[in-house]
Amino acid sequence: MNIKSVLIGGSVLASCFLSATAFAGGGSNPCSVTRDAPLGSNTFYVPSGGPGRYHIMGWGNGTGGTVGTYSGMLEAAAGRCVIVAAAETSSSGSGADVAAAVNAAKSRYASRLASPLKVCTSGHSQGGGGSFNAARRLGAQCVIAVQPDTVFTTRIDGPVSLSTKVVCIFTTGDTLAPALPSNAANCRRNTPGEYHQEMGSGSHFAPTSGTGGDPGRFQRQYIDLWMK
Numbered sequence: 001m002n003i004k005s006v007l008i009g010g011s012v013l014a015s016c017f018l019s020a021t022a023f024a025g026g027g028s029n030p031c032s033v034t035r036d037a038p039l040g041s042n043t044f045y046v047p048s049g050g051p052g053r054y055h056i057m058g059w060g061n062g063t064g065g066t067v068g069t070y071s072g073m074l075e076a077a078a079g080r081c082v083i084v085a086a087a088e089t090s091s092s093g094s095g096a097d098v099a100a101a102v103n104a105a106k107s108r109y110a111s112r113l114a115s116p117l118k119v120c121t122s123g124h125s126q127g128g129g130g131s132f133n134a135a136r137r138l139g140a141q142c143v144i145a146v147q148p149d150t151v152f153t154t155r156i157d158g159p160v161s162l163s164t165k166v167v168c169i170f171t172t173g174d175t176l177a178p179a180l181p182s183n184a185a186n187c188r189r190n191t192p193g194e195y196h197q198e199m200g201s202g203s204h205f206a207p208t209s210g211t212g213g214d215p216g217r218f219q220r221q222y223i224d225l226w227m228k
Contacts, residue, residue, distance in 0.1 A: 040104070057223065058102040058105075063125060073215075093126045093129055094133055102119055119139075120223070129155070147174055159190045168184060172202075173203045175203075200213070201214050
């Protein structure tokens, strides 16, 4: 597997580690997953098995999308033994709904959470840009932004903290939220600490099919790297 990463504020050692590591994100999932959709505005993908105590990944949909639009990718993400707290909104750019979903998961699954708890934010398109805003609201440890739009549907309100690790995932066939000329630069500009950038194949809608194609594969790789 060829993984290219760009680090800002990271060490040379970290860069070498990433390029040499074979991630488990593309393999079989170690946890089984239950979809929990209580009355309200959130859907939770809840793992069982594995470590028995779990970290949380907040999720924001792209413009016009629903949690169901991304069900295959989100179930696969939870299969890496994290609770996925997905905000059931089609306007996730502010990060407020994703932050609320994470906080709801903290309350609902308090007895199943790892300690100390790690929180990562993720999302697609508008939700990808919004994952920066959600991370700032939550003080999240990491951001996994999938084909983030930072130009048209949302704006990143400001840099995440120095300790927040960020990866922005792009694809070569994406004409709606491409890396160039602005989105990759906006990701870097708002990451004062460790930053990575991944480039896969597929269109802007790759995350809506199966387990998410290359974007889903990269997402699971960074879950394995940062949320264990």
